Amino acid sequence: MMGPRSIWHRGVAAVVIFWMIAAAAAITAHRFIPEATWIMVHTFTLGVVTNALLIWTNHFAVAVLRSRPESRRGEAATLALLNAGIITLGVGMIAGSDGVTGAGSLVIGAAILTHILRLWGRLRSALPARFEVAVHAYLWAAVLFLPGILLGYLLSLDSWSPEASVGIRGAHVALNVLAWVGIPIVGTLLTLWPTILRAKLAPGAEIAAKRHLPLLVGAALVAAIGGLLIPLTPLGGIVAGLGYLAFAGVAVFMLAPLAGTTWRMAGGSFAALSVAAGVLWLLATVVTIGLRLLVENPLAVIGNLGPVVLPLLGGGVAQVVLGALSYLLPVVVGGGPKHVRVRTVRADAGSPWRIIVLNASLILYVLSEASLVLVLTSLAALAAALGTVWCLIWAILPVREKHLENAPPPLTDREGNVTPVSPQRGPILMSVGAVALLVIAAVAADPASSGVVRAPAGSQVAAAPVDATGEVTEVAMDMVDMRYIPDLVTVPAGNRLEVTLTNSDGQSHDLVLENGFSSGRIAPNETVVLDLGVIDQSLDGWCSIAGHRQMGMVFTIEVEGGEGSGSDAGGDSHAGGDSHAGGDERPEPTFDLMGEMDDSRHQDPALEPLDRDEPTEHRLTFTVSEMEKEVAPGLTQNLWLFNETMPGPTLHGRVGDTFVITLVNDGSMGHSIDFHAGALAPDRPMRTIEPGEELTYTFTAERAGVWMYHCSTAPMSLHIANGMYGAVVIEPDDLPEVDHQFLMVHGESYYGPEGDVADSAKIAEGDHDTAHYNGYPNQYVQHPLEVKVGERVRFWVLDAGPNIATSFHIVGGQFDTLWKEGDYLLGPESETGGAQALGLLPAEGGFVELVFPEAGNYTLVNHIMSEAERGAKGVIHVTDD
Known part of the structure; x- marks a missing residue:
């Protein structure tokens, strides 16, 4: 029988896991989602992280302060309010409605305010407790999150100049990442990390935390203020950069007393390895942002945070959350010591694979510039993270009697010593090898973009005529960032192809096909419907505006079921080449350097x-x-x-x-x-x-x-x-x-x-x-x-x-x-x-x-x-x- 505690934690875990799956789906299908970048980032930061923070900071506040748990109804209502706000906010962003976006932001703010009042009430009514500083960290983080929510709403409005938008974004990121996410992570690790390692807390940790928490909060505020100042003064970037570096430095000082227990790593459990890797990624990314703000143009740094999003959120925050849940869920769902050990084994299943594949993929993602390597490594990291999500689901599923019979022995003996675990060399070597093969496959599949060889030119193949089927294939396409999305369309032979083509780029484009079809110029934000006729052979297309084809603005129609094709999809049109429609050899220009110039050109x-x-x-x-x-x-x-x-x-x-x-x-x-x-x-x-x-x-x-x-x-x-x-x-x-x-x-x-x-x-x-x-x-x-x-x-x-x-x-x-x-x-x-x-x-x-x-x-x-x-x-x- 499951008790109320077990039912509660299974339920709230399901909420977090739901958002994890939603975030993975958004990442996988981002090309087909409006406001894809915003949806990908905020499905994770609001859906996964904010739900997890509300659930577990409240849990730890009760545990640290030894206060009586309040009715679950109040906590459930707060979580319901939060998730209603997240969904409303997402709908507003996709629909482009400022009113709906504002309503969603307001509801999220109300949920966070309720959380603040709950934490404040617990602190006021509780007796002095050891590590009360962690609850103060949660309170400060939530208080700073409120202006972060407001800045996020302001950032969604279109009325700002690009410079003002950068300033708002700089403050928004500092408050939401450093304050709302970073401060609770540091506060929680003070008690959670020794617990994961089954080690005694290092002396001096609580004193160091109390001394440095105000500095940690101050560093986050300095980074936010500096972000706001970036469009106004060159000092803004310096202030923001120093804030980021100070935050990382103070966090290191607060966590330094835990270093003595770190080497034990609880026999190499997934929870310990994941949390440790996440903290390292988080600190390294924060330091990187701080240094870039000091030495580069801060407007450019904050205006283009894309390169640090995956290391920060995927390498840092996600690994801390996944690692912490891998330890916490088996414990809180409970059922008895054997049940906990079985659930822990489930949470740790395949840990070398998941840890190595995710972190090695992230390292290669950061170091590589080859497009296919970036795509495959990011997908490998996502697959490793989804593997952990499955293990979390497995960990909270019921444990049967037959599972208890095979329960592992306790990890600690009667003296509290951690049972040594032999390194799993086979899985480790296989994991490293799998990532290496992934990169080799990416380079082999696309050697041109990887800088190894140039893509070979294709050849023309005559096509046999086919009968019209009378059916229509309808395709929606977008033009953005010098690309057609999608850039490959498969059409059954004999079907008529109808393309709804939208230009979401900042300049005009067109679409021409090698059979002579031309869409004409399509202005930014314009949508046209093109009837490309009956498709009886594969065709290459491109943008005919000078230079755009060279930049990679190419398109392929691939026939399904035909006997021939007009050109190989890997042919010269995809390699860039000439920008002239038709792709024929262009005559060489003739001139005479020793001839007489037109004096009007002098x-x-x-x-x-x-x-x-x-x-x-x-x-x-x-x-x-x-x-x-x-x-x-x-x-x-x-x-x-x-x-x-x-x-x-x-x-x-x-x-x-x-x-x-x-x-x-x-x-x-x-x-x-x-x-x-x-x-x-x-x-x-x-x-x-x-x-x-x-x-x-x-x-x-x-x-x-x-x-x-x-x-x-x-x-x-x-x-x-x-x-x-x-x-x-x-x-x-x-x-x-x-x-x-x-x-x-x-x-x-x-x-x-x-x-x-x-x-x-x-x-x-x-x-x-x-x-x-x-x-x-x-x-x-x-x-x-x-x-x-x-x-x-x-x-x-x-x-x-x-x-x-x-x-x-x-x-x-x-x-x-x-x-x-x-x-x-x-x-x-x-x-x-x-x-x-x-x-x-x-x-x-x-x-x-x-x-x-x-x-x-x-x-x-x-x-x-x-x-x-x-x-x-x-x-x-x-x-x-």
Whole structure:
């Protein structure tokens, strides 16, 4: 017979296990779920973790304070309120309803407030108790969780700027992860960890906990305040980072007295190993976030927490929860000592497999960049976690008499010593081997993405005609992050295919098929229904907008039951290749580097001096256009330009100047702009705008330099190579006057056929046709620069790339001043030092100065000589005064 205690704990365990299964289902089917990222994260953090925290912090509060348990009805009502709020919140997020989302948040807050009042009442009515500090930890965690819930609701609203959203997210994560989850874990481990290990509590643990708990709470608050400050001041990232690091440090101090018992590990039980691994992952991830906030752009760190979600929640929180439940459930469900031992054996079943597969997979997930390795390791970690969920279910199932007959002996002898357990070398080695085979299989299945070999090109196979079936296959597809989702559709031969295609990306896309079908441009947030006709052969499709196919925006229709296929699914269209619809071999462009240039393409490199000292505001309009221009003698290309020039207009100012740029897109596709001279969150000012749209980009030049600007719409390399780049010259303070200043922007071109855009495949391979200064090869050979003997000349140089470096050199000249990336490498004060070249990688800039000693023709070159021979050179004609 089951007693009320056993029935209660089985029931609440079922609630937690239900949410575990729901979280696993959300992760598995995330591609087909609206608001998938939010659902995956919050099904776990709210469904699994928050339910577990309410259940077990209340349980431990009763045990630690030795208070009388209250009626289960009140606790059940609180849990019912919590779960009603979680479900309501999820519905609101999926439906996009602020009202429903707010109602769900309010209900969750009410459940947490009830929990706070319960804990506070127990503390006030209880006599002083050992480890009362754990209950204080639970109380503080719940109190800090309330503003975390409010911030979560505010974050769901669409009215915030990207910068404000990052600040709210930073505080929300700190309060919900560090305070609500981290503080209870540390508080509970003070008593639970020695119990799991069946060891005596280390002396001094309670004193250390009481001393450090206020610091732990304070560190979480500092991290949250710093998160809110991130959009407002550079100090915000420092404050938040120090908060995270302080939290990890204080947690280590609080848990340090437990280290002496850790080595026993209770014979290697799953509970002990899982909790220990979880704590290590949790601390390591918190430290990682803290360090990144200190050394990287905090807006980018908080704005992209994706890389740390799996280590933090899967490696840290999940392993602590699963390990703790693996110990607690057999004990609290009970039934007698033998029952507990049988349930514990069930909870420990296959522990080497589960521990090693989960943690090894997480380590490989963190270290790898290969897409298929990431997918398979994350699925392996999920499978290991689900294995533990099954063991928990098995542990709370009834124990029959036949099971009791085979109950294991007690883990401790009469003196309390843990019975030694021999290491399970076989399962350990097999687990490690299984993970290794998983990675080998991933690399073998997709060697191209793993960086081993390039995907082979496919071949065309003739298809036999099939009879129309009269049936329709309907498919819903999405376009997001330069991908079609799903990117493979299987259609019975002879069926008509109807596709409902939605563009959820930030720029326009289309869908073309190799049989000539084209959807036309589909704007962001637009949905179209496409009738692709009767499908009698397998077909490849792609986005025909330049460069998108190269980025992996490809699609396959696979025939089921046909006798042939139009192309192999592993063929060239999937490897990226040419961005031109049809995939035929494109004719090579022809041009003559020694021919006469179109003089309208000549760009004067002279940079006029600044004549003021006070900071000023510059207001300019950059209009995007797509137009044919000569790019080399005898060759025209369809360039994408800012204000019809390549490079675009030069911005010139001093430190402290403000630039207000209005970007107008008069092109036929999405474009954007990124100014390296401004330091700010890129989400809004650098977003892609569609044809006919405009945006205003404001930045203040805080540092001197020769800064690049360029279109940041994917694929960025193509937009840069096709003309969308330019320079911002911000002069350092007290820059001496010179007689002449010239700006030389180095770039390279990857020509497509006559009148076409740049060739994406050439860009990917680095196979450029010409190199040049200011957009046209050899233009300063035909139009030399004019200076006089004895005049001081300053050359500002920027390497715009997108791929090739430059080594700026003047044949016959020596530089007496060299300034690169914000500082002098050779200053004006040097009397005997000299420099021969200014070496720059793409997006680096600087300037050099020299005085020409005598009349003559001096050649400026990229001293990577093959680049000079491709057109990166010019002539300086020096005459006597």
